Amino acid sequence: MDRATWPRLRDDLASTRRSAAAFLENLDAGRTTDGTEWIIRWIEIGDTHGLLGNAKGREGKVDEAAKAWLCALTAFEIAKRLAREQTVQGEAVSAKIGSAIETFGSLKQRIERVQIECYDQSAIQAHYLPPDDSSRAPAIICISAEDETSTTLLGRLLPAAAHRGMSVLAVTYDDVSDNRSGLSNEILSCCLDYLSTRDDVDATRIGVYGDGMAAALATDLAVSDSRVAAAVCDGGLWNWARTMAAVDWVAGVPNTPNDQAMAARRSRLLRRLKCPVLVVAGGRGIVSTSEAIELQNDCAAAKMDLQLIISPSAMTDAGEVENFVISDDQIFGWLEQRL
Incomplete structure (x- = not known):
């Protein structure tokens, strides 16, 4: 340059x-x-x-x-x-x-430190950005990537999210992820409970956005909790890939179903999602561009509400650098439109 x-x-x-x-x-x-x-x-x-x-x-x-x-x-x-x-x-x-x-x-007092009470008597800490005014507004649960804190995530997202007439609840991946079946969903459902009780949140317009590995958590929440009105997630591709890898390991040979069978499996996953979905591919995310394009094509054929953005990045001598400005503005522009 x-x-x-x-x-x-x-x-x-x-x-x-x-x-x-x-x-x-x-x-x-x-x-x-x-x-x-x-x-x-x-x-x-x-x-x-x-x-x-x-x-x-x-x-x-x-x-x-x-x-x-x-x-x-x-x-x-x-x-x-x-x-x-x-x-x-x-x-x-x-x-x-x-x-x-x-x-x-x-x-x-534009940012609040809040405590989310969980079903098992435990609690997690989160950051809350209220909407620009006190009227009931859409809210987004934002889950950080696995190597970030909610503070780090908020520092990146604030410029993209502020002044869009929505509130943001930022939580840390380590606080909400749990390998035990369903526990991550329970914790994130508690975040939904918290937002639903706030006077400045419209409980019918709550979305979820998962960054990095948290994209899979966002998918799981959208599947398990009908209160999610829009999801920026992986569209089930991470769990699908893990399932395919497990089948390969058990069988001892690569599992290579035909394109039609693979499309049918992807479509079945998406049908469990009852809200609009945005999948972010490329960059630091867990979804490859080729998988996301195939998923989008499957959904278009099945008339499912899924959109795709490909996170732009540049290869430099220091490695790949993602253009987070474009990606974040597209993500929150989509959320603003949907909610």
Whole structure:
């Protein structure tokens, strides 16, 4: 990437995210400068937005301060992804993200730390982002990837989710995943219970979004709990793949059913889902692009409500870097439309 195409400071969230998406889109292995320079530049952009946010906060311009901190979070997220192989810089950026979330959350109490009571008398901690106003609004249960916390997930999703007229409940994968049959669904159903009791949530418009391995948990919840009105999930592909692998292992030979039989099996899985479904393929997700395209074709033939987005990414000399800005905006745009 040439210096002439490097990101510049933008003064509003939409412009910042367009700049961020364009930067990630233009990454490639053939034209790279020192990755440390990129990290420094995006940290500078984030810090500058943070200074602006503090200044607006002191002036009492809370909404402008909040937008500045959302810009900062977008910039810091890019720096974190570029610094993933550099432990010291990665930890420094993660600390900046945590501080930015805390500051954003303190503005008009925009983020709440809540406790979700479970059926077995235990409890999990979560972050809750209320809607822009106090009216009953759609809500999304967002489950982090297996290597992330709810704080990390929230830092990435806040700029995409804020100002869409919906609330977000962010939970950590480790808190809600359990290998025992049905227990993950029970915990996530408790999250549904919690949202359903809130005065600012419309209980008929609650969706679920699972990131990474949590996409399979989102599918299971949508199958088991009819209160889920929309699901961003794996469409059952992870469990289907595990079942196929188990059959291969028991039989001792590869199981190679014909295309028609495979399509029928995928369709049976999807028929258990009674809500609209969005499958995210590629990137860091667990769904391959080829599997997702086949699933989408099966659903189109069966007139099932499933949509597909392919997460764009760039291969650099530091590895694959996902364009999370485009993916997250598409995901929350779909959720906003469906709910």
